[in-house]
Amino acid sequence: MRALVIDDSRAMRRIVSGTLEGFGYETRQAGHGQEALDVLHEGWLPELCTIDWNMPVMDGLQFVSAVRANPGWRAVTLMMVTSEGEQSQIVRALAAGAHEYVLKPFTADAIRDKLALLGLLPQEVAL
Amino acid sequence: MTAPVITQLLDEATVQEIADQAWSALVGEDEVLVPVPGELGPDTRSSWVEIVGPWSGTVVLTCDRDTAEELTRALLREHAPAELEPEDVDDALGELANVVGGNVKAVLPGPSFLGLPEVGPAPRVTSPADTCRVDALWRGRPLTISVQGTPAPDADPAPSYENGVPL
Amino acid sequence: MTLTATGFDWVRQLVHRESAIVLAPGKEYLVEARLLPIARQLGLPDVGRFVDSVRTRPSPESTRRIVEALTTNETSWFRDGDPFTALTSTVLPALLAARNPGERLQIWSAACSSGQEAYTIAMLLQDAMPDAGSRVSITATDISREMVERTRAGRFSQLEVNRGLPAPMLVRHFSRVGTEWEVTPTLRRMVTASECNLAAPLPRMGPFDVVYLRNVLIYFDLPTKQAILRRVRALMRPDGWLFLGAAETTLGVDDCWERVVIGRSSAYRPLKGA
Structure with a gap:
């Protein structure tokens, strides 16, 4: 499986990518929404995008709306991974078309549990 | 109507709890912040994010430069590059401020907006009465988390250099 | 170290x-x-x-x-979701068909820890039937007083709600209180928490239509397992359903149960005449 990890922090990109690779994912990274859209336009369609909210150039919510507006990208699962923690923000992201929402700070276990919910955990991974 | 000051909205225990969760989840499961003040050295680094809303201000994380490096390594764990570049350290410190700041914002009255992280010398405290500060030790090294208000534009601004220049 | x-x-x-x-x-x-x-x-x-x-x-x-x-799965909400899927897909429709509309359904979450299982059941039922609040009672028990109090409070840290709880359910059934998340009063009213030691004679409870006794038996020796299953059966309706952990079974422990496969999980039902 493939995942596109979108976050303006390279530390966070490394952590999320490393976690997903541990679950058997092939990953690519993008520093903001526009860069991520470029990857999709290039034809690299992942099963999963993990998406930070606050980023320069194009934020996560705009990215979610852009992906949802393209019927060719319907199979991509969109999971917010962000420190935006108000209930109203989670509602906004889900309304825009995000499938799941992970609150920062998170542990690798939290990512794994969400992937299991989404049916996107390629292999059973021990502790 | 006067804007609320941070101490009416948030106490040190809440900031400490938010930081504890960030540390245990991101820095490492057995990483704790001991709420004991320590003396910061001469060479510090700060990261911060701005919150704009019914309460406006900045959430600032400050520690010694070598603490910042150690924090970065702890955060990245096995994903850390062999050689840490200064950008790696600034980035990791900025992300910690973003995580703590986002969670601080979520307990404040909304709607509020969160800015992108910035890194540099600590922004100065403009209003001690509108500041909620936690001093802690991580692995015995001091660091501070300060939630500090920004004076409203109409409220008696401290003269900056530009508007201090006579016309 | x-x-x-x-x-x-x-x-x-x-x-x-x-x-x-x-x-x-x-x-x-x-x-x-x-x-x-x-x-x-x-x-x-x-x-x-x-x-x-x-x-x-x-x-x-x-x-x-x-x-x-x-x-890690004990603290997660839906990670091992199959016993919950079985509840809404099979068990609930069967029970609703078998009971009078005025009858309350009674569900027991045994060894409930901090309450995730009990509230997961409450959320699912609330989403499946609008009158769940008046039709269902969930009893949550644990040996630890601290866990019972946590269940009663229905408050979870951000790290806890991050673990296997679908985001749509989080926003529907919880509200943020400071740094924590609290289940809605409707769900809290459905759940009654109390202390209970499964290895000792049980208090008067039930009769239960459904019992979740997951990842508990594995910790006990064979005679205790048998005693627990016997006592649990005595508190169940004859056409009730028992869910055990994925690694647990009544097979070779107590032969008074019939195993029923539901999707990817299995339930155990009291054998008639046993």
């Missing part, structure tokens, strides 16, 4: 035996971090001392807490 090599090895074997999870060498720090709160709670200075005391005098309660602290 206060944990000795012998202590770590003992914990490793225990966790492997009970949960099939492998704690690789190098995970000593994890054991230390996860067990420290339990050690402190028991008034012991460190994890080494705590593990040594359990090692020399094992009790089901202590070993259960060690395994729970080190395995």
Whole structure:
């Protein structure tokens, strides 16, 4: 499986990518929404995008709306991974078309549990 | 109507709890912040994010430069590059401020907006009465988390250099 | 590090035996971090001392807490979702057809820990039937008073709601209170929490239509397992449903149950005339 990890922090990109690779994912990274859209336009369609909210150039919510507006990208699962923690923000992201929402700070276990919910955990991974 | 000051909205225990969760989840499961003040050295680094809303201000994380490096390594764990570049350290410190700041914002009255992280010398405290500060030790090294208000534009601004220049 | 090599090895074997999870060498720090709160709670200075005391005098309660602290799925909401899928797909429709509209459905979450299982059931039922609040009672029990109080409060940290709780359910059934998330009053009213030691005679409860007794039996020896299953059966309706953990079965323990496969999980039902 493939995942596109979108976050303006390279530390966070490394952590999320490393976690997903541990679950058997092939990953690519993008520093903001526009860069991520470029990857999709290039034809690299992942099963999963993990998406930070606050980023320069194009934020996560705009990215979610852009992906949802393209019927060719319907199979991509969109999971917010962000420190935006108000209930109203989670509602906004889900309304825009995000499938799941992970609150920062998170542990690798939290990512794994969400992937299991989404049916996107390629292999059973021990502790 | 006067804007609320941070101490009416948030106490040190809440900031400490938010930081504890960030540390245990991101820095490492057995990483704790001991709420004991320590003396910061001469060479510090700060990261911060701005919150704009019914309460406006900045959430600032400050520690010694070598603490910042150690924090970065702890955060990245096995994903850390062999050689840490200064950008790696600034980035990791900025992300910690973003995580703590986002969670601080979520307990404040909304709607509020969160800015992108910035890194540099600590922004100065403009209003001690509108500041909620936690001093802690991580692995015995001091660091501070300060939630500090920004004076409203109409409220008696401290003269900056530009508007201090006579016309 | 206060944990000795012998202590770590003992914990490793225990966790492997009970949960099939492998704690690789190098995970000593994890054991230390996860067990420290339990050690402190028991008034012991460190994890080494705590593990040594359990090692020399094992009790089901202590070993259960060690395994729970080190395995992650117990604190997760839906990770092992099959027994919950079975509830809404099969068990609930069967019960609604068999009961009078005025009859309350009674569900027991045994060894409820901090209440995730009880509230998961409450959320699912609330979403499946609008009158769940007046038609369903959920009894949540645990041996630990602290866990019972946590269940009663229905408050969870951000790290807890991050674990396997679908975001749409989080926004529908919780509200944020400071740094924590609290289940809605409707759900809290459906759940009654109390202390209960499964290894001793049970208080008067039920009769239950559904019992969730997951990842509990594994910690007990055979005679205790048999006694628990017998006592649980006595509190169940004759056409009730029992859910055990994925690694547990009544087979070879107590032959008074019939195993029913529901999707990817199985339930156990009291055998007629047994």
